[in-house]
Amino acid sequence: MKDFAKKLIDWHQHYGRKGLPWQGVRDPYKVWLSEIMLQQTQVVTVIDRYQTFLEKFPNVQALAQAPLDEVMALWAGLGYYTRARNLHACAKIIVAQYAGQFPKLPEQLNELPGIGKSTARAITAFCFNYPASILDANVQRLIARTHGIQGSLKSRVENQKLWDLADQLLPKDAQSMPTYTQALMDFGATVCKPTSPSCHNKLSPSCIYLADCLAFKDQVVMQIPLKIKKVPSKIVVSEMLLMIDHSEILLEKRPLSGIWGGLWTLPETQWVEIKSEEEVSQVEFQIEKFQPLISLVNPSKYRQGKILAPLKHVFTHRTLYFSTRIVKVLKSEVKCNDSCQWIKLSDLPNFGLPTPVKKLLEDFQLLKRV
Ligand code: SF4
Known part of the structure; x- marks a missing residue:
């Protein structure tokens, strides 16, 4: 397509998005952070978090030195927590193996945790004028439509076609790479x-x-990209235990892999799959379902606990309904394994909590709403 890059750069001067805090930034640490935060998260959500994150961890050294729990606490609510764990792991590698300097080649960046091909190229294009195309979802859609690619963009053949086209469309002048890359993102989004x-x-x-x-010429704009039928989401139920001993509650640290990995939650049973939402209130749990995590010296305290109506939380492929049982105990009455810890309510803001658990604790005024 003739003058693709030139038209886009001209358009950006007049109509590109303005005032986003990461625009015009050439510091690879800040560009990397914004690129990771913007994956699967809306711009409005990222704006505040990006700035808070940078205040707390202004450079890659500060991030590498921080305990993972602090990073997770700051990430809580943004979802897709693997991003935060990878961010931390990546910062450590950059400090230990690259003396705190980001590598300048996309291939090197692409080898680091959590940095995919497109992100690696975006960082090098923005920070080092490197002539590398990007291919996030916005750019995929734009190139697929302008070039009439009607197959599944997830297929290897179509994906390679898109990368080849993206490379051919690059501006001739490397100095234009930061503007061009930002323009691609803005055009697809707006x-x-x-x-x-x-x-x-x-x-x-x-x-x-x-x-x-x-796509416009053939009147197939809305058919591109090809939509793949979604598999219906599974419905699962669980119970969480809100154990309170005066001003302390019991939290469980999740293993690093899996849902809410590395975050702190209320101790929870295994998820039980059900067929329909009508069955949510039919599933009953016993204290034994919390073993080996927790057991009570006096199990009747569990049975006496007040149960709250189930709350709904939607994940990408599953819908979780979790009820919460409030049990007032003394710490000495609870046996728990090493992944559980009693936490003072005043210390809760320092712990990374999944959004539904945070909201629940806020609703009970155990955690101050911010
Ligand atoms: S689909 Fe419409 S908006 Fe997208 S590139 Fe074609 S003409 Fe422009």
Whole structure:
């Protein structure tokens, strides 16, 4: 497609997104952080968190030296917690093996934890003017539509086609790489959107690619990218234990792998799969279901605990309904394994909690709402 990059850079001067805190930044640490935070998370959510994170960890050395729990606490609520664990692991490697300097080649960055091919290329394009194309979901959609690629973008063949095209469309002048890369992201997010793309709009100028766009010409814009039918989400139920001894509660640290990995939650039973939402309230749990995590000297205290109505939390492939049982105990009445710890309520803000658990504790005013 003729003048693809030039048209995009011209467009960006007038219509690109303005005022995002990571725009125009050339510090690889900050660019890396914003790229990781923006994966699967909306811009509005990231804006505040990005700034808070940078205040706490202003550079890669500060992040590498921090305990993982502190990083997780700051990440809590952003979801996809593997990102935070990888961020921490990656910072340690950069400090230990690269003397705190980010490598300048995409291939080197791509070998570090949590840095995929497109992210590696975005960092080098933004920070070092490296002539490397990116291919996040926004860019995939734009290139697929303009070039009429109607197959599944997840297939290896179509994906390779997209990378090849992305490389061919790069601007000739390496100095333009930061602007071009930002423009690609902005255009996909604001013009060639997944729904209601602004191809031809009476209120604003038509899309700069209108004359050449194959999807528009063939009237298949909304069929690209090809939508794969989603597998219906599984429904699971569990029970969490809110054990309170005066001003302390019992929390469990999750293993690093798996859901909520590395975060602190209320002790929870295994998830039980059910067929439909009607069955949620039919599943009953016993204290034995918390073993080997927890056992009580006097199990009747568990039975006397007050049970709250189930709360719903939606994951990508599962919907969880968890009820919470409030049990007032003395610490000496509870036997728990090493992954559990009694935490003072005043210390709770220092612990990374999954969003639904945090909300529950806030609703009970055990944790101050911020
Ligand atoms: S014409 Fe429509 S589909 Fe084609 S690039 Fe522009 S906004 Fe996207």
